[in-house]
Amino acid sequence: MPETRLLFKNIDVPGIDGIDVYEQHGGYVSLRKAVLDMTPDAVVQEVMASNLRGRGGAGFPTGRKWSFLPKDGRTRYLVCNADESEPGTCKDQELIYRIPHLLIEGVLTSAYAIGAEDAFIYLRGEFKGGYRILERAIAEARAKGYLGENVLGSGRRIEVNLYLGAGAYICGEETALLESLEGRRGMPRLKPPFPATAGLYGMPTVVNNVETLSAVVPILQMGGAEYAKLGTERSAGTKLFSVSGNVRRPGNFEVELGKVTLRELLYDLAGGPPEGHEFKAVIPGGSSVPFLTPDKFDTPLDYESLQGAGTMLGSGGVIVLDDRACIVNATLRLMEFYRHESCGKCTPCREGTMWLNQVLQRVESGEGRPGDIETLADLCSNIDGQTFCPLGDAAIGALGSGLRLFHDEYEAHITKGGCPMGEVVR
Amino acid sequence: MNAANLQKAQELVHRFPKKSSALIPILHLVEDEFGYIPEAEVQTVADVMGVTPAYVESVLTFYTLFHRQPTGKYLVQVCRGLSCQLNGADELSHFLHDELGVQRNGTTDDGLFTVEEVECIALCKDAPAVQINLEFYPRMTKEQLKAFLDQAAKEVTSGA
Ligand SMILES: Cc1cc2nc3c(=O)[nH]c(=O)nc-3n(C[C@H](O)[C@H](O)[C@H](O)COP(=O)(O)O)c2cc1C
Ligand code: SF4
């Protein structure tokens, strides 16, 4: 099963991080077409026709999001979410570090479409190297007239501003990101109002993921209708999947949504399990979603099918566990992450992740007590749907399904006083 | 802050549509210069921003990349995210702590190295991943880490 490369089409071309090589491979044609031949509304229509859905996790239709901006003459902002912190996800990183002009072109084209003069790219603090790479790309684009006071002589001003976060997973949540971008603690805002009506500095704002904005470039190249023919009716286009964990060829793979099964991704593209081992379970959408077991591996990779299989496509971060992995240990590791990253604003998440962590810890270390599994399930249901932002539900995604699918493993840790697999070999 | 950074900070105040956005970039300047955010600098930042030191404090404590204690010349951060853990991150981390004789999240006595275990750094396909002073080191092995430590220590003793 081959990849279908649109975003990754030229990623292996030597020197593609420089503007000249990028231009030689069709770079900035979409921006030219948009700015010189199309009205902003026509660009929005193309993206609408493409059926592109947000690649940051929630899968909201991008064109629809853009169309929500009120037409009231206020300053508008475009914010690119480059916070990529969902464990198991490393696709935006590869786009930024290897083909930075694709993102810059996508940001400029999208800013033109929604009528934003200032676009911001919010990078997680750890992407300091990516910051420098984008800084250089912006300087090159400026020298060619693609951004600045007068984009391609059109009279339009578009500026791209880089902003470096400072270490906080929650800043990937769009309203927490806006808080952080305004120089505050990254705590989520109450919605509504949504960013489209009151976002950055209180102004109408679109927040989109790196992969989403990069996809605008091929969409304009091929036309929205052509793009929509890729994938399935409701899951259009291509998507990057990051495959990591216990797998022979980890990597980012770009495939047509719905045309490739999880099994094909894991075996044909990622090379199958490490020598002498079998796959045990997969978390397919970043660390925040339920497990899938091998009996579900024939599920096609698209939003609807994965939902039908009881999990979510999420960010496309596919974490693979083989027969050496202990599910109790893995879910503990994830819970430590969510406890650490809970912003503390609401009680169910702040206290819930703390207690879950504590109980899981003792189960994992062999000091679990009868009733602990019920306690874990109870704690999960006290978080489920009860938190201020989706981080709460994210925290219990893997654990909740782990308790159901691997109940015996949790049980055995309690009755046997430790991991029945012995010291976990890594 | 040194004079150059102070000037950069004063420029940053006017860089964004609203002044408040300058705070995190300015804190980055301080962290880069000192390897942490010294108490005295909190006051300087507050003055530049026109806010109280308590406010600066409340923001900086939210973010893990801002340190309250001095860090070593090399900040070695080992990813303990699940994908890295499945690929031997624990072993790397133990090795590093043993080799340098430091506690978890500790700094060596000579101030050369600080070791931290951090959450996923978006290099999962290149697990186990390490970052040193925020530069990525993909697919790390104990041997490579050892070579790095030796090289860094040698450069310092030779005064480079
Ligand atoms: C806890 C949490 C973390 C998130 N982290 C990210 C992230 O790192 N990157 C991202 O693009 N979206 C992230 N999101 C989703 C954003 O809130 C938002 O939906 C997204 O940036 C919208 O862009 P899109 O429509 O292009 O997907 C996160 C959401 C939550 C609740
Ligand atoms: S759910 Fe967690 S991260 Fe979200 S607002 Fe509540 S405490 Fe903060």
Ligand code: FES
């Ligand atoms: S889990 Fe280590 S980089 Fe993602």
